[in-house]
Amino acid sequence: MRPMLSLLDVTLSYHSLSGETKAVSHLSFSVEEGEFVTIVGPSGCGKSSILSMLAGLIPPSSGSLSVNGNIGYMLQKDHLLEWRTIRRNAQLGLELQGKLTPENIAFVDHMLDQYGLGDFKDRFPSELSGGMRQRAALIRTLAVRPDILLLDEPFSALDYQTRLSVADEIGTIIRKEGKTAL
Ligand SMILES: Nc1ncnc2c1ncn2[C@@H]1O[C@H](COP(=O)(O)OP(=O)(O)OP(=O)(O)O)[C@@H](O)[C@H]1O
Ligand SMILES: [Mg+2]
Structure with missing residues (x-):
């Protein structure tokens, strides 16, 4: 293979x-x-x-x-757009690719619910903790269904304890979605 x-x-x-x-x-x-x-x-x-x-x-x-395969690239900074809600941030990649279909919108909403951001869909990034922002950025990356994730120290801006728990959570999410990651 x-x-x-x-x-x-x-x-x-x-x-x-x-x-x-x-x-x-x-x-x-x-x-x-x-x-x-x-x-x-x-x-x-x-x-x-x-x-x-x-x-x-x-x-x-x-x-x-x-x-x-298709690549999703997650950088050190979350680069969430402060003037868009969490849902609209998570939909950004789909929007740029012209793939904002009802099915894909439901896929993003489902991931937001599943990964603890269900109650924050209509909030703005400034209302979220650092770890929540990183999860939102990961969902934005996963929304376009990449086969491969490139993660460039996406947690380095977080404090030590948050980094441990967010890295754990994100590791679980990546395994659950069956992605290849570097
Ligand atoms: N755009 C650039 N122009 C010139 N030199 C660069 C550029 N980007 C990186 N370098 C150099 O290439 C080398 C590797 O940099 P790179 O950013 O890949 O390291 P890194 O392992 O990611 O470091 P860090 O852990 O600090 O993020 C460094 O010596 C750096 O100075
Ligand atoms: Mg680097």
Whole structure:
């Protein structure tokens, strides 16, 4: 079976006026369907760069990548739009893709109910806790039914205790939805 994600001998250098920075050097790995793989390393070691290449935002300098499915990319900041309600934030990806069908609207409402935001659908992001905001951002990412989730330290803005519980909750949600995650 073809892996969901794979990198083969990938190198990435950034070029700027001050010179060249090698962010990734001869990296190879793959992620199979349903796996939850974590990259661990110090700040600046190239984690976000790897995700950006997999998301197609920057091309590798050499080597090859393959992605076998639709990608949902969840960033460090939740990027909820403060002037839209939680429901309308969660629907944003669908709206941008022109897929705001009654079926998809019901799918989003169902996830909001299921993941503890049922009573907050018509509230604004500023009325939610950090952990609730992250759940709303995850539902927005899941709403477009990605096969693969790229999660770039989406909980790092939360305090330690909240981070533990939100990471746990989100891990459960991802397993329940049967997603492949990096
Ligand atoms: N747009 C850019 N232009 C130039 N250099 C960059 C750019 N983005 C990242 N870098 C450099 O590439 C290297 C890897 O950065 P990257 O953001 O991938 O690290 P990271 O592992 O995600 O770090 P952190 O844990 O702090 O988020 C760093 O040396 C960084 O300075
Ligand atoms: Mg990073």
